[in-house]
Amino acid sequence: MDGDVAPLQGICDLAEQYSALVFIDECHATGFMGPRGRGTDELLGVMDRVHIVNSTLGKALGGAAGGYTVGPKALIELLRQRSRPYLFSNSLPPPVVGCATRAVELLLASNEIAQSMAAKTMRFRNNMTQAGFTISGTAHPICPVMLGDARLASLMADDMLKLGVYVIGFSYPVVPKGKARIRVQISAAHTDEDIDRTVDAFIQTGRKHGVIS
Structure with a gap:
């Protein structure tokens, strides 16, 4: 709401000090923050220090609905088995998936x-x-x-x-x-x-x- 960028470098420093994982919500960063639009972690140079990224297909990626979580394989498997929003949600409509996929392809092809x-x-x-x-x-x-x-x-x-x-x-x-x-x-x-x-x-x-x- 204020157009701020999280102090992610300091957050990563703190997490490493206490052996914690870093989880970021990139709904207002995916697709446009950073040199290639990968988000706040790319913008601030900490992509290799962030463990879990949650974001949306409904904003900059243009899909109008849906979202995703990326992280360690074990976490993703746990979410597939235990996450209520995942278990009790319908699959995304194919046009939404197609639109978001194309948006990602465009971002990967050029900065x-x-x-x-x-x-x-x-x-x-x-x-x-x-x-x-x-x-x-x-x-x-x-x-x-x-x-x-x-x-x-x-x-x-x-x-x-x-x-x-x-x-x-x-x-x-x-x-x-x-x-x-x-x-x-x-x-x-x-x-x-x-x-x-x-x-x-x-x-x-x-x-x-x-x-x-």
Whole structure:
């Protein structure tokens, strides 16, 4: 929600100190974080120190539903026998599997998509910061434009839609009180022109509501 990246290197250090396993939930990292889109562990250079990865097919991989767990063979066998979500879930529809498989193939074939995502993310974050907005997090395509006031976030999101930009205002209880924001999600399908148009719409709307001068 805040566009943060977990301090995974420190977590791995701590786990090794106490002979613990490292489990990460990569639902907001798979497909776009790291040079090849493999996730936070690739981004931070600890792929060989993470033992279990849980993630989704329903976000960046485009499958709309489903997820997966990867880890040691013994763990996977245990999950197949004892995991209630696995035992009592239907198999994924073939089109979902096909879509997600193709997305993974595209990521493995070239780092162009992941690098494009990183460049577009920084373009948006840098331009918004230069315009006077506060963007939470660092280098993550989830870019929360911090506003603090729930009504302001809602009004600005409505005005952005009138300018042809669809963004969502978040406020309590989804986020803490006083931390209302508009959450922007950068996509690989966005062009640089899309990014610039969105920034221009934020500047116009932000000036209207006195957020920036």
